[in-house]
Amino acid sequence: MHRLGPYRHRVTSSDSAASTQAEISAEIEAISKEYDAAGVTETATRLDYPPYRSSILRHPTKAPQQVDPEDIELWAPVFGERDVDLLESDLTIQHQGEPVGERIVLTGRVTDGEGRPVRRQLVEIWQANAGGRYIHQRDQHPAALDPNFTGMGRCLTDDDGTYRFTTIKPGPYPWKNHHNAWRPAHVHFSLFGREFTQRLVTQMYFPGDPLFALDPIYQAIVDPAARARLVATYDHDVTTHEWATGYRWDIVLSGSHRTVFEEDEQ
Amino acid sequence: MSPTPTPGQTVGPFFHYALPYAGGAELVPQTRADAIRLHGRVYDGAGDPVPDALVEIWQTGPDGAVPQVAGSLRRDGYTFTGFGRAETDRTGHYQFTTLRPGGATPYFAVAVFARGLLDRLLTRAYLPGAAPTHLASLEAVPDDRGFVFDIRLQGEGETVFLSYAQD
Ligand SMILES: [Fe+2]
Numbered sequence: 356m357h358r359l360g361p362y363r364h365r366v367t368s369s370d371s372a373a374s375t376q377a378e379i380s381a382e383i384e385a386i387s388k389e390y391d392a393a394g395v396t397e398t399a400t401r402l403d404y405p406p407y408r409s410s411i412l413r414h415p416t417k418a419p420q421q422v423d424p425e426d427i428e429l430w431a432p433v434f435g436e437r438d439v440d441l442l443e444s445d446l447t448i449q450h451q452g453e454p455v456g457e458r459i460v461l462t463g464r465v466t467d468g469e470g471r472p473v474r475r476q477l478v479e480i481w482q483a484n485a486g487g488r489y490i491h492q493r494d495q496h497p498a499a500l501d502p503n504f505t506g507m508g509r510c511l512t513d514d515d516g517t518y519r520f521t522t523i524k525p526g527p528y529p530w531k532n533h534h535n536a537w538r539p540a541h542v543h544f545s546l547f548g549r550e551f552t553q554r555l556v557t558q559m560y561f562p563g564d565p566l567f568a569l570d571p572i573y574q575a576i577v578d579p580a581a582r583a584r585l586v587a588t589y590d591h592d593v594t595t596h597e598w599a600t601g602y603r604w605d606i607v608l609s610g611s612h613r614t615v616f617e618e619d620e621q
Numbered sequence: 622m623s624p625t626p627t628p629g630q631t632v633g634p635f636f637h638y639a640l641p642y643a644g645g646a647e648l649v650p651q652t653r654a655d656a657i658r659l660h661g662r663v664y665d666g667a668g669d670p671v672p673d674a675l676v677e678i679w680q681t682g683p684d685g686a687v688p689q690v691a692g693s694l695r696r697d698g699y700t701f702t703g704f705g706r707a708e709t710d711r712t713g714h715y716q717f718t719t720l721r722p723g724g725a726t727p728y729f730a731v732a733v734f735a736r737g738l739l740d741r742l743l744t745r746a747y748l749p750g751a752a753p754t755h756l757a758s759l760e761a762v763p764d765d766r767g768f769v770f771d772i773r774l775q776g777e778g779e780t781v782f783l784s785y786a787q788d
Contacts (some may be wrong), residue, residue, distance in 0.1 A: 400628045400740045407631075409737030412666035413774050419742075419784035420756070427681050427722075427730050428785070432704035435691030468623045468787075477694075481639030491635040507639040509694075543633060545640060551679045552785045554732050556741055558630040575739050576628045584627050609626045610787045 374408075374533040376569060382406040383574045390577040398581045406571035408532050428551045429613040434477040434511060444510035446480075446522040447503075454504035456485025456523035458599040461559070461587065464516045467548055468610025472516025479545040480520060481507045487526030487540075496528050521599060527566055539566035539573060546606060553608040560586045561602070623787075629740035634673055636734075637708060641675070644696045646707035648678075648719040655683070657767030659729060659746065660716035663709050665737075666775030670713020674735035676772070677706045678717055678746075685724035726751050728759075733772055742782045746770040756781060 383406050390397070402414035447454055461480075465473040483489045483506060486498035490505055504523065512518050527540045541558040548554070560573065564586075567573055576582035584607075593601020632640070649656050659678065663671040680703050681687055688703035696702070707715040722729055728747040745752075747760045748768070758781055761768035773780050 398625050398628065400630060402739050404739060407737070407739065410631075410739055411737075412669075413671065413735055413737035414666075414739070415742065415779055415782055416666075416775055417779055417781075419782045421784050421786055422756070424785045425726065426685075426724055427679060427687055427703075427728075430687045430689065432679060432693055432702060433689050433691050434694065437691045438694035466624070468626065470624055479640065481636060483635075489635040489638075491638050493634060493637075505638070543630075543636065543639070551730050551732070552743065554677075554741060554743070555627065555629055556632050556734055557627060558633075572631060572739070575630075581625070581628055584625070585630070606627045607624045610623050612785065612787075 376533060376535055379406050379533045379536070379571060380569060383568075383571060386577060387574075397578050400576045404571065404575035407575055410575070424550065424552050424612050431476070431547045431549055431551050431553070434547070435475070436511075439477065439509045439511050443508055444518075444520050446506060446508045446520065449505050450503040452503045454484065454523050455501050456504075456526075458521065459524050460519065460521050460593050460595065460599045460601045461542065461604065462517060462519040462593055462601070463587075463604040463606060465512050465518060465546060465548075465606045465608065466516055467553065467608050471611075472514070473512055473546075473548050473608060474514050474516055476512050476547050476549070477509065477545075478512060478518040479507075479509050480522070480542050482522065482525040482542040483528050483540075485523050485526050487528030489528075494528075498526070498528070524561065527564075532571060537566050537569070539564040539570050544606070546608065548608040548611070550611055550613055553611065555606070555608055558585060559604050562586055562589060631736060631739050632675055632734035632741075634736040636675060641706060641708045642694055646705055646715075646717050647696070648703070648705045648717060649701060650698055651718050655720060656718050657721055658716055659719055659761065659768050659770060660714065661769050661771040662713040663715065663733065663735065663772045664713060664774065668776070670709070671735050671774065672709055672711050672713055674709040674713070674715070674733060674738075674772075675706065676709065676715045677704070677732040677734075678719070679704050679730040679732075680719065680722040681724050681727070683721050683723045685727075722748065726753070728752070729761075729770075731770070731772075733774075735774070738774065742774075743784075744772070744780055744782050
């Protein structure tokens with residue numbers, strides 16, 4: 356089954372969990388120094404980022420081939436009220452009782468590369484519960500499952516490109532990248548733009564997380580300003596009296612190629 | 622100057638209860654006379670199957686028209702929305718039941734996500750004979766029910782992934 360290839364010698368099994376945090380941090384530091392020395396701004400996430408062990412065999416080695424988008428790629432799938440129930444944006448009402456944890460509202464605007472709102476488009480989120488546990492079968496973290504929290508939500512953006520979710524603040528959780536590896540608390544986001552080329556799956560983080568510097572997934576965005584774009588800001592105007600604290604996180608999709616038609620602007 | 626895009630992050634290992642949905646991989650019912658299968662395996666750089674990848678397709682209908690109708694998440698069995706989503710199984714295999722894409726150069730636009738893959742990858746699965754010369758490796762291979770399109774993330778036979786020119 357295994358093909359022996361030139362990449363075989365580079366394999367560092369993620370299961371061995373052999374590295375220490377100090378070793379991972381040293382690798383992160385070295386890449387960061389290299390990036391600073393090069394002096395060329397990178398705004399995207401690196402696919403080849405060895406401190407994230409699972410990426411070693413799962414990144415392409417060739418640069419992507421640049422093409423002009425055609426027909427289908429200039430459009431995105433359409434989602435509507437048929438697809439998404441309004442209640443799906445509230446992750447705290449999916450069960451009989453209130454989930455454990457800090458109730459929060461997450462809101463922000465989705466815009467395209469020209470700053471135009473991405474209207475009536477699908478946003479999907481998923482996350483761990485307050486104890487850092489996913490409902491997923493493969494999550495073996497010995498933290499309590501919350502019978503009142505699934506951790507999955509959907510909504511459509513409004514005419515201003517704004518999404519809004521009510522959820523609870525997820526906890527940080529351990530993973531097997533290296534010994535004593537912990538992910539900063541995050542919410543996974545999936546977004547569609549106006550064109551399929553704008554498809555984005557990413558993670559939103561919370562301000563001031565002490566695990567940022569230690570996390571090889573977050574640090575795979577080597578530019579500090581670029582990775583700061585994944586961090587929400589606390590917004591007291593979103594916070595509601597005696598109910599939930601509020602966070603704002605705006606999302607910018609890549610530039611668009613399609614000529615804007617009148618109806619898009621209405 | 623355009624605002625800088627928000628960077629991507631890996632889909633991670635725990636997307637299965639969130640992103641896949643009932644009927645996601647059946648763009649049309651299997652019983653439909655003109656239904657075809659698009660399927661294949663996702664492989665890593667060691668040639669091992671990737672059991673925790675997610676593949677999405679987005680395509681024209683047989684008439685070449687771009688679908689702009691809602692209903693991909695809750696299919697009615699009649700409306701062709703052009704969008705599908707399938708997770709890979711234990712053997713790295715994904716499959717869609719769909720229709721042949723149409724148009725001058727018919728292809729399925731493909732997005733690939735996986736644990737360990739830090740950002741999504743985009744490519745095209747062309748119908749046999751439809752790809753321009755420089756993208757010939759992206760032609761799907763016909764089989765008895767439709768087409769096979771394997772995705773190799775790295776190494777020998779690495780899939781050609783695409784980026785899109787910005788004006
Ligand atoms: Fe996660």
